[in-house]
Amino acid sequence: xxxxxxxxxxxxxxxxxxxxxxxxxxxxxxxxxxxxxxxxxxxxxxxxxxxxxxxxxxxxxxxxxxxxxxxxxxxxxxxxxxxxxxxxxxxxxxxxxxxxxxxxxxxxxxxxxxxxxxxxxxxxxxxxxxxxxxxxxxxxxxxxxxxxxxxxxxxxxxxxxxxxxxxxxxxxxxxxxxxxxxxxxxxxxxxxxxxxxxxxxxxxxxxxxxxxxxxxxxxxxxxxxxxxxxxxxxxxxxxxxxxxxxxxxxxxxxxxxxxxxxxxxxxxxxxx
Amino acid sequence: xxxxxxxxxxxxxxxxxxxxxxxxxxxxxxxxxxxxxxxxxxxxxxxxxxxxxxxxxxxxxxxxxxxxxxxxxxxxxxxxxxxxxxxxxxxxxxxxxxxxxxxxxxxxxxxxxxxxxxxxxxxxxxxxxxxxxxxxxxxxxxxxxxxxxxxxxxxxxxxxxxxxxxxxxxxxxxxxxxxxxxxxxxxxxxxxxxxxxxxxxxxxxxxxxxxxxxxxxxxxxxxxxxxxxxxxxxxxxxxxxxxxxxxxxxxxxxxxxxxxxxxxxxxxxxxxxxxxxxxxxxxxxxxxxxxxxxxxxxxxxxxxxxxxxxxxxxxxxxxxxxx
Numbered sequence: 001x002x003x004x005x006x007x008x009x010x011x012x013x014x015x016x017x018x019x020x021x022x023x024x025x026x027x028x029x030x031x032x033x034x035x036x037x038x039x040x041x042x043x044x045x046x047x048x049x050x051x052x053x054x055x056x057x058x059x060x061x062x063x064x065x066x067x068x069x070x071x072x073x074x075x076x077x078x079x080x081x082x083x084x085x086x087x088x089x090x091x092x093x094x095x096x097x098x099x100x101x102x103x104x105x106x107x108x109x110x111x112x113x114x115x116x117x118x119x120x121x122x123x124x125x126x127x128x129x130x131x132x133x134x135x136x137x138x139x140x141x142x143x144x145x146x147x148x149x150x151x152x153x154x155x156x157x158x159x160x161x162x163x164x165x166x167x168x169x170x171x172x173x174x175x176x177x178x179x180x181x182x183x184x185x186x187x188x189x190x191x192x193x194x195x196x197x198x199x200x201x202x203x204x205x206x207x208x209x210x211x212x213x214x215x216x217x218x219x220x221x222x223x224x225x226x227x228x229x230x231x232x233x234x235x236x237x238x239x240x241x242x243x244x245x246x247x248x249x250x251x252x253x254x255x256x257x258x259x260x261x262x263x264x265x266x267x268x269x270x271x272x
Numbered sequence: 273x274x275x276x277x278x279x280x281x282x283x284x285x286x287x288x289x290x291x292x293x294x295x296x297x298x299x300x301x302x303x304x305x306x307x308x309x310x311x312x313x314x315x316x317x318x319x320x321x322x323x324x325x326x327x328x329x330x331x332x333x334x335x336x337x338x339x340x341x342x343x344x345x346x347x348x349x350x351x352x353x354x355x356x357x358x359x360x361x362x363x364x365x366x367x368x369x370x371x372x373x374x375x376x377x378x379x380x381x382x383x384x385x386x387x388x389x390x391x392x393x394x395x396x397x398x399x400x401x402x403x404x405x406x407x408x409x410x411x412x413x414x415x416x417x418x419x420x421x422x423x424x425x426x427x428x429x430x431x432x433x434x435x436x437x438x439x440x441x442x443x444x445x446x447x448x449x450x451x452x453x454x455x456x457x458x459x460x461x462x463x464x465x466x467x468x469x470x471x472x473x474x475x476x477x478x479x480x481x482x483x484x485x486x487x488x489x490x491x492x493x494x495x496x497x498x499x500x501x502x503x504x505x506x507x508x509x510x511x512x513x514x515x516x517x518x519x520x521x522x523x524x525x526x527x528x529x530x531x532x533x534x535x536x537x538x539x540x541x542x543x544x545x546x547x548x549x550x551x552x553x554x555x556x557x558x559x560x561x562x563x564x565x566x567x568x569x570x571x572x573x574x575x576x577x578x579x580x581x582x583x584x585x586x587x588x589x590x591x592x593x594x595x
Contacts, residue, residue, distance in 0.1 A: 019410040089317040098310025118571040122328035142324040175309040204418035222420040243421045254416045265479040
């Protein structure tokens with residue numbers, strides 16, 4: 001009996017300890033972002049001096065509002081494109097028999113092995129020639145699809161029963177009708193997983209936007225925050241307010257959709 | 273008269289509808305409906321892949337045998353062919369070797385710790401612990417955070433008068449300027465990476481754990497297995513596929529590390545190249561020194577390394593796997 005108690009205590013101890021490690025840096029950064037500049041290096045927190053002045057300052061005196069708008073716009077377009085195109089392709093590869101399907105599937109699996117950095121130089125040259133550097137086109141169009149996303153959607157569609165679609169075919173619905181009216185509503189968990197992974201990936205992405213957005217007004221939040229940090233790194237309260245502006249939207253989205261997220265990962269058969 | 277005609281017409285119409293081939297077998301312009309549908313569904317992705325992936329891969333391959341700068345007057349097709357010299361140069365390049373070494377250390381350090389912790393945390397949130405959803409959310413939140421935000425937060429905590437040194441000071445340990453110290457800069461980045469990506473692997477492990485049927489545990493229980501034994505003989509073998517998936521994804525991810533190294537060292541890989549990673553070096557040669565042929569060759573060497581490592585892991589862990 002006593003032994004069980006000790007293991008339970010150790011178990012809870014570990015769980016709480018790691019929760020502190022996971023949340024600690026956030027809590028500490030959030031508190032610091034609310035402090036006046038001269039108290040940043042103090043470890044005692046004087047609650048009466050905390051304020052949102054750094055946020056107001058960043059929002060009004062620096063282009064954080066513009067960067068946030070850029071990030072929202074780019075991440076939304078990229079996420080919508082991915083959800084639509086990946087699920088369409090994933091569906092066709094799981095369900096429709098057409099010549100060339102095998103070749104496409106093989107190509108996807110092969111190309112997934114090639115790291116994205118291989119195409120960095122040529123894509124940059126291509127975007128320059130197209131005049132898409134410093135444009136929303138450049139920040140969105142090359143990223144509207146994801147091979148990994150297609151693969152996940154295909155795995156998901158393979159896992160759902162065919163009979164409903166067959167019934168719909170007999171009722172005379174076309175492929176597009178079946179896909180948009182019957183299949184997509186069933187794909188909610190897989191969609192949520194894709195949504196979180198794609199939105200998060202794009203919202204947080206740094207390397208590509210820093211190549212494409214070279215003008216300050218085109219920066220997305222990660223690029224903007226890095227440039228702000230480079231210039232004002234001694235003002236930690238302001239820098240950390242920037243960190244919060246960047247982090248909080250992604251966390252809120254996760255909190256909002258997390259219920260379906262894990263279920264989606266299981267049904268997408270990620271483990272395969 | 274009319275009722276008869278009406279009946280005839282109705283019969284004909286019904287026959288017409290009945291004889292109709294199912295919609296997916298119908299032909300449009302001599303192409304099977306099914307074929308047309310299939311290609312229409314994959315068309316957007318096929319076009320995007322050709323323009324932004326396959327095309328650039330072929331161009332990168334060509335460039336890797338050329339000497340080309342973005343600032344050259346001519347196009348990349350006019351650029352000088354240099355044969356294999358970009359590739360041979362890579363192996364003589366001291367900074368590249370340093371980058372390869374750093375990236376390997378980074379990967380060897382991050383992957384095992386990351387996966388062990390992720391599995392432990394997945395077991396925690398899969399257990400009957402109270403406040404399960406709180407713990408699950410707490411553990412996942414770092415993964416939801418941008419690498420830029422993570423790097424900046426850790427720069428603040430790791431700075432010489434930061435929280436970490438204050439904390440170590442309580443135990444009488446010396447303070448270091450972690451990210452400016454050649455010995456500690458890379459381990460500091462590794463810590464950030466582990467902290468920020470555990471959540472994803474935890475969630476995938478969790479999905480794998482939830483698929484293990486309860487009947488297996490019940491059977492083990494009947495056979496008199498204790499908790500450890502049922503972990504080793506039920507959970508662990510059943511998680512093999514999930515483990516392999518995580519191992520491959522984690523390994524590929526660590527070999528592509530860039531963001532943290534870039535932000536911490538302001539793009540230089542400093543101090544003294546101690547945070548120079550392969551992708552950071554690729555970025556620097558391609559986009560700061562504009563040696564785009566050489567950068568493309570580096571990219572292919574990176575791709576080959578990742579490919580070989582994936583194959584090795586497949587041989588070791590995933591015989592019956594199809595990935």
